[in-house]
Amino acid sequence: MPRNGSAAGSTQTGVGGALSQFSRQSYAVDYIALGCLVAGWVLIQLFVHPFHRMFILDNKSIQFPFAVVERVSVVWSIVYAGLCPFLIFVLWAAMFRPGSHKVHVTVLGFFVTLILTSFLTDVIKNVVGRPRPDFISRCIPRKGTPGDILVAWTVCTQTNDHILQEGWRSFPSGHSSFSFAGLGYLAYFFSGQMHVFRPRADLGRCLLAFVPMLCALMVAISRLNDYRHDIYDVTCGSILGILVSYFSYRRYYPPLCSVKCDIPHDRKDADGFSRLAADEEQQLDDMEGETYRLGEQETSH
Template identity: 70%
Template structure:
């Protein structure tokens, strides 16, 4: 008896559009770290262009505003270069040491380092875009500006009243929100904290306190870097808080793109290349697929039942 319906329908050729879409999806499945690397290069290029060509919006100010009358600290507690070392270079070196000691498989090393670089560079880009668009004065703006004599103290004035000869120092006076040190430190060190938490299963029930403290140390270091900006009168609490939340959010976003949640049993293993993509190149929901197959098989069996299972002849018919 020939098979009916389901087997014959499964062998039907797919349309060219489906074949092309499946091929493109399978190509992305095999090369998505490469595409993410290209996107990272675009982020870096855009950030470099902002550094050279972007100028901040100059919000008006008044000389009697006490919130911008703080002295300018020529010696910072955490200079820009050291913030890059603390929150960028050192965490990256720690990840390299981890890879050299534990020797995980190459895909895990690749996505871990790529996620870290994306986190710090995307945070830097977003922070600088917001800084230049908002143009909020720093707490030490008047010390930077050195307004010319005769400027009214009780009226709003523009940046043209400033006599500061150092152009970079002057323009930085309108890049207060959000704090770049805070966002960068919580991005790099926050990503490292998420990574430690996942590798050591910190959120597993009855995890020992030592593991939790190791995962907490990077966040404490990021907090100290952010507080130093308050001590140097470079930012106020609002700038530091928003910058910290921004950096930590982007770090979590970048980490979760490659790793499952920290409460998962397999939180120490990144997503594999074949976790979410089927054999034909498309992501599928198992429940929907199973329901469609069951409906299809059930309808075919109902239609073919009279043909596949004929009734036995009666005794009167045999006589």
């Protein structure tokens, strides 16, 4: 008869093993994490105010006019970087029928990219609290406020709280990060499916793969034209979107220079990345062991 402790241990191991196997065979953990990101983003929108950094009225870098009508509004940025890529994925799935697993991980990675980028962008925006280039126009400072000393947000007479609070959310550019996240992920997907980074790839495929990046760049430049951000905000936001999109893409797909870059990883591969086959791991172990032995022989001689 097994002891109570061993029986409990075996039961615990069995439950833990079942949970581990479930998490590997499904994407439940990915969806739970995605849900947490969505909840965190919603809480930020509802309850978090940006840090109110002090400013100088005579600072010319924040004296640009406030654009009432933006070239690319928030809604249109969602359409360009969110809805359009998603519809492209739907069209691709309907035309080529790549299989449920491939469609699933592609769309899942896309949504992870958008939500993670939005969450990180808003966290940084609120913590930094950098005034926008059009901040003085938003603030409408009280008459008689000294222009050559640091003043606090209390000198502002703006009655629209949303316009005022957004004035401290300059860094990084949300339009830039979101655009390069959604359209950047689409560009990585095109590159992988068409083997753009393999030798002798034709120019036509390369140009098609980089069209989404060009569109994202146009959205980012529009933020400069509207004086919502400066080049520093836009550059950092673009880099953030590119990095997050590549991170999310690589969780589900091999490197773009791989021979099988168009085939997603199997779920059994740990943490979303391909593991070496057992024989390849054994070969590497043998090579390392041989190198170690040769090193010892040279040392002894």
